[in-house]
Amino acid sequence: MASIPSRSPELSLTASIDVSGNEIRGMKSTVLLAGVAILINGGALCRAADDVKVPAAPAPVSKSADTAPAKKSQSELASKTATFVKVPKDAAVLKTALDAHDLAAGLKQVEKTNSFQGTVAKIFEPRGGTIAILNFDQDYKTAMTAVLRGDDFDKFPDLKALVGKQVLVTGKIIDYHGTPEIVLNSPEQLKLVE
Numbered sequence: 001m002a003s004i005p006s007r008s009p010e011l012s013l014t015a016s017i018d019v020s021g022n023e024i025r026g027m028k029s030t031v032l033l034a035g036v037a038i039l040i041n042g043g044a045l046c047r048a049a050d051d052v053k054v055p056a057a058p059a060p061v062s063k064s065a066d067t068a069p070a071k072k073s074q075s076e077l078a079s080k081t082a083t084f085v086k087v088p089k090d091a092a093v094l095k096t097a098l099d100a101h102d103l104a105a106g107l108k109q110v111e112k113t114n115s116f117q118g119t120v121a122k123i124f125e126p127r128g129g130t131i132a133i134l135n136f137d138q139d140y141k142t143a144m145t146a147v148l149r150g151d152d153f154d155k156f157p158d159l160k161a162l163v164g165k166q167v168l169v170t171g172k173i174i175d176y177h178g179t180p181e182i183v184l185n186s187p188e189q190l191k192l193v194e
Contacts, residue, residue: 071129074148078158084192087168094193097168100136100143106173106180115170116144116182117193120162132159134169134190144169144180146190156187166193 087093093115098105100118118136121143125132130150136143146169148156168191171182184190 071150072153073125073129074123074132074150074153074156075158075160077129077153078156079154079187082155082157082187084157084162084167084190085188086194087191089166089193091193094168098144100169103142103144103180106144107175107178109173110175110180111172113170113172115168116173116180117166117168118143119164119166122163123159129153134159134162134167141179144173144182145176146171146182146184147176148184152185156184156190162190162192167191168193 094117097115097117098109100116102116106116120134120136121138122135123132124135124140132148132150132153133140134146134148136145148159169182169184169189170191171184171189173180173182175181182189
């Protein structure tokens with residue numbers, strides 16, 4: 001912001017100068033400078049003649065969250081017909097599955113298809129409808145995670161139904177900032193242990 005002095009000690013103009021747009025933005029729609037105007041000439045500031053009218057730029061349009069449509073959560077978009085596949089507690093696949101809290105074992109399986117099991121502690125949707133994360137501990141950093149991207153929300157039943165329940169997650173394990181993770185693309189990758 002620059003303060004532009006005038007011949008009258010009572011009058012000054014506070015304006016911001018946009019060099020790229022070659023304009024002067026002031027507080028009013030039209031500003032009459034009594035003696036001094038600032039013009040942009042190749043990026044340099046120059047004085048201009050007396051009584052120059054300089055139109056102010058229109059007020060910026062606010063792009064608030066109110067104008068953007070709210071993204072729907074996984075629960076809102078969940079399939080009404082899909083169900084979670086169930087696996088019995090004594091199934092052989094559970095004996096070979098990794099424990100969700102065994103991060104070291106999970107990191108050794110990065111880029112391989114494997115399974116882990118654990119109790120879902122919470123479902124976290126950090127980006128308002130673009131991703132849902134199944135956390136297997138209240139402290140998400142201490143257990144593997146399963147991630148469902150927004151494009152696949154409607155393929156799965158409501159994930160909130162899994163909170164507090166033991167599940168088996170199968171898929172390619174990736175390393176997400178030091179934490180093993182499986183990205184879910186199909187409901188068959190997520191099984192309810194009963």
